[in-house]
Amino acid sequence: MNVEITGLTRRFGRTQAVAGVTLETGPGVFGLLGPNGAGKTSLLRMMATVIAPSSGTLRLLGRDPGSYGPRREIRRRLGYLPQNLGYYPGFTVAEFVEYFALLKEMPAARVAAAVAAAVERAELGGKARAKLRTLSGGMLRRAGIAQAIVNEPELLLLDEPTAGLAQLAQRVRFRALLRELGQRATVVVSTHLVEDVGAACTQVALMDQGRIVFHGTPGGLAACGAGYGTGDAPLERGYSAVLAAARS
Amino acid sequence: MTAVPVAGRPVRARRWPLGAAGRLLRLELRRNAMVWMVPVAAALFWFTAYRKSVASPPLWDLRAMTMQGPALLVFVSPVAGAAAWMGSREGRRRITGLVAGTARPRWTRQLATWAATTCWAVVACLGCVAVLYGVTARQAAWGGPLWWPAAVAAASLPALSAFGFAAGTLVPRRFTAPVIAVAAFFALGISTQPIHGSQSYWQISPVVTGPWDIGPSAGVATFYHYLPDLPIAQVMFLAGLTVAVLGALGLPAGSGGQWLRRSAAALTAAGLLAAGTAVTLAGTGRMDAHGMITIPALHDAAADRPIRYHPVCGHAAIPVCLHPAYAGYLPGVAAALEPVLSQVAGLPGAPARISQAAATYHQGPDNSVSTGMAGPRWSGTPAVFHLVLPGQLPGPTMTTSELAAQVRADAGPPIVAAVIGGGPGASPAQQAVMAALMTAAGVPPSAAPAPGAPQPAAVPLPAPVSAAAQRFAALPPAARHSWLVRHLAALRAGRITLAQLP
Numbered sequence: 031m032n033v034e035i036t037g038l039t040r041r042f043g044r045t046q047a048v049a050g051v052t053l054e055t056g057p058g059v060f061g062l063l064g065p066n067g068a069g070k071t072s073l074l075r076m077m078a079t080v081i082a083p084s085s086g087t088l089r090l091l092g093r094d095p096g097s098y099g100p101r102r103e104i105r106r107r108l109g110y111l112p113q114n115l116g117y118y119p120g121f122t123v124a125e126f127v128e129y130f131a132l133l134k135e136m137p138a139a140r141v142a143a144a145v146a147a148a149v150e151r152a153e154l155g156g157k158a159r160a161k162l163r164t165l166s167g168g169m170l171r172r173a174g175i176a177q178a179i180v181n182e183p184e185l186l187l188l189d190e191p192t193a194g195l196a197q198l199a200q201r202v203r204f205r206a207l208l209r210e211l212g213q214r215a216t217v218v219v220s221t222h223l224v225e226d227v228g229a230a231c232t233q234v235a236l237m238d239q240g241r242i243v244f245h246g247t248p249g250g251l252a253a254c255g256a257g258y259g260t261g262d263a264p265l266e267r268g269y270s271a272v273l274a275a276a277r278s
Numbered sequence: 279m280t281a282v283p284v285a286g287r288p289v290r291a292r293r294w295p296l297g298a299a300g301r302l303l304r305l306e307l308r309r310n311a312m313v314w315m316v317p318v319a320a321a322l323f324w325f326t327a328y329r330k331s332v333a334s335p336p337l338w339d340l341r342a343m344t345m346q347g348p349a350l351l352v353f354v355s356p357v358a359g360a361a362a363w364m365g366s367r368e369g370r371r372r373i374t375g376l377v378a379g380t381a382r383p384r385w386t387r388q389l390a391t392w393a394a395t396t397c398w399a400v401v402a403c404l405g406c407v408a409v410l411y412g413v414t415a416r417q418a419a420w421g422g423p424l425w426w427p428a429a430v431a432a433a434s435l436p437a438l439s440a441f442g443f444a445a446g447t448l449v450p451r452r453f454t455a456p457v458i459a460v461a462a463f464f465a466l467g468i469s470t471q472p473i474h475g476s477q478s479y480w481q482i483s484p485v486v487t488g489p490w491d492i493g494p495s496a497g498v499a500t501f502y503h504y505l506p507d508l509p510i511a512q513v514m515f516l517a518g519l520t521v522a523v524l525g526a527l528g529l530p531a532g533s534g535g536q537w538l539r540r541s542a543a544a545l546t547a548a549g550l551l552a553a554g555t556a557v558t559l560a561g562t563g564r565m566d567a568h569g570m571i572t573i574p575a576l577h578d579a580a581a582d583r584p585i586r587y588h589p590v591c592g593h594a595a596i597p598v599c600l601h602p603a604y605a606g607y608l609p610g611v612a613a614a615l616e617p618v619l620s621q622v623a624g625l626p627g628a629p630a631r632i633s634q635a636a637a638t639y640h641q642g643p644d645n646s647v648s649t650g651m652a653g654p655r656w657s658g659t660p661a662v663f664h665l666v667l668p669g670q671l672p673g674p675t676m677t678t679s680e681l682a683a684q685v686r687a688d689a690g691p692p693i694v695a696a697v698i699g700g701g702p703g704a705s706p707a708q709q710a711v712m713a714a715l716m717t718a719a720g721v722p723p724s725a726a727p728a729p730g731a732p733q734p735a736a737v738p739l740p741a742p743v744s745a746a747a748q749r750f751a752a753l754p755p756a757a758r759h760s761w762l763v764r765h766l767a768a769l770r771a772g773r774i775t776l777a778q779l780p
Contacts, residue, residue, distance in 0.1 A: 078379040098535040105381035116373030120309045129305055133380035133387065138298040177376075 049240035061231035109183030119163035306394030336417035359459030361442030369450020383534030501636035515556035522549030614682035630660035
């Protein structure tokens with residue numbers, strides 16, 4: 031298992047963002063669904079080793095990120111796209127991706143090729159030398175994806191990756207990319223768009239108020255919505271039904 | 279997005295393989311805020327430091343020491359501001375969360391950014407110094423560049439950059455950079471205010487080039503070696519500060535592993551120790567007789583020996599010889615002394631040569647400094663008259679004609695007095711001849727004494743003496759000279775009366 035989480039909690043002052051999450055997942059695309067404020071981003075940030083859990087145990091890629099050495103090793107094999115992507119506007123796309131390749135301690139000899147490949151995969155080959163300040167929101171999102179995958183991570187954490195990808199064709203190709211990445215890595219995708227989960231994910235978890243209220247396959251989630259009236263698609267009806275049940 | 283892996287076409291071809299650290303530094307160099315500050319700093323350097331230095335006489339010591347302080351004050355704001363801007367970059371750009379999840383320790387990431395900022399600053403500063411030194415090399419008649427002032431200026435920039443960067447890291451706000459730029463300027467500017475006399479811990483301030491009460495002076499480090507005692511302490515202090523501040527950046531949790539943080543702690547301690555030691559050393563320094571700061575623990579006694587040189591001489595009525603560094607001023611000095619020397623040339627007791635001597639400095643009470651001359655006024659047989667040129671040579675505060683007038687006024691009275699036997703107990707005839715020769719040479723009666731010479735009496739001459747002087751001065755030069763040849767012995771012995779004067 032690449033991700034092993036037991037009883038994980040995270041508090042911000044009086045707010046309990048994550049309340050006792052237990053989760054295990056291996057290679058494949060794992061969808062993390064939930065409404066705003068459900069705790070998805072906090073869970074992802076803990077998995078990205080950006081913030082430490084308040085309690086519980088977390089093992090990533092077979093290592094405990096609580097200690098510096100293993101945490102550094104995890105980070106070398108990790109890709110992370112945060113919900114709000116910060117960037118240096120003066121950097122070009124290629125420089126931005128190269129910067130993160132270097133911060134991820136990729137061997138210097140591999141950096142140039144890896145940057146080129148990541149930029150191409152993010153469909154930014156023609157914009158490789160464009161400054162980030164000149165890019166649209168969707169292109170910036172793709173630059174963020176490029177930096178996340180530049181080190182060919184074994185654990186890829188994407189927080190709302192399709193936000194800003196307005197064109198349907200782009201989203202379809204992104205889902206294909208997710209499926210391809212999921213063949214050899216664990217890809218955790220946090221999203222509020224259930225169609226992304228249905229199209230790309232092999233497993234799905236639904237969070238609400240810091241807890242996981244559903245964990246299974248997209249088909250299983252869709253089945254939960256049988257007979258439930260809210261939502262256009264089966265998966266959406268399942269999502270609404272599970273949430274309603276959790277809150278009742 | 280494409281699901282098909284693409285064959286790796288490098289976005290940018292690499293001619294030379296660079297290590298990861300080298301690539302990171304290159305990225306930071308390319309996208310560094312200091313790049314935009316370089317033209318600003320260069321323009322400010324030209325406007326203040328360069329123009330001020332080039333306006334001073336082309337003496338290496340003077341140019342170098344005039345440059346150090348203004349150059350620093352020019353660079354402090356751009357460097358500290360740019361470093362603060364770069365230090366606050368992650369916070370301002372809200373990228374902290376993203377970079378925090380990467381393997382490279384925060385400390386090494388910060389050091390790369392700081393190093394790039396500092397590299398640009400140092401290159402810009404050294405470039406400016408190189409231009410100034412290049413111009414000086416074409417103008418200076420003697421000597422070579424002083425590297426220590428340039429080294430102190432260059433060593434200041436990493437420290438300023440480290441302070442700015444640390445401030446930006448601690449307070450990652452948009453206004454941090456301008457606030458730090460202004461604060462650093464004033465901090466450096468007022469760092470010399472507490473200096474009292476030549477013995478002060480505050481001499482460690484990198485804008486101090488020597489004894490604060492002298493400032494950059496033409497008389498320093500020409501006849502004697504430039505003493506690097508204070509610059510060594512300053513570089514030690516600046517290097518210590520730089521290391522301490524950069525080490526402190528690695529102390530917070532999250533900066534790196536335990537080993538890294540221990541190294542950072544050790545560096546901080548070592549840096550503080552070095553800086554503290556340097557301040558202590560600077561406090562033990564005092565001004566020596568040659569106008570430089572000596573620090574006993576750093577002093578090399580061999581540097582106290584005068585520099586050997588071959589003087590350059592101009593042939594007036596009596597040869598006038600100057601230090602080769604002042605070769606450009608020889609015609610002016612010789613012309614200034616010619617009217618005096620022509621009055622006494624060939625007379626018994628007249629000097630065989632006028633030779634420039636080194637100035638000496640003595641720290642007085644409070645912040646006063648008195649200047650004098652190294653060695654006696656007269657020496658050797660035949661006699662050589664030693665001359666100290668005014669401390670300020672022609673430049674922003676003195677014209678060539680002012681220099682000539684001052685040299686004539688300084689050297690004229692003692693030379694004439696030595697020939698005719700003038701002095702405090704001079705006879706009326708001697709006083710009259712002295713006044714007549716000074717008038718003929720164009721020396722005003724209230725001329726200032728030369729450094730080290732006794733203060734002449736400000737009492738006006740009695741009427742009979744004044745009348746005799748006017749009479750004697752009105753004679754044709756040849757008649758005056760021939761009378762002196764015939765009667766000088768009697769005049770010196772006090773046997774000539776006013777009535778006997780022609």
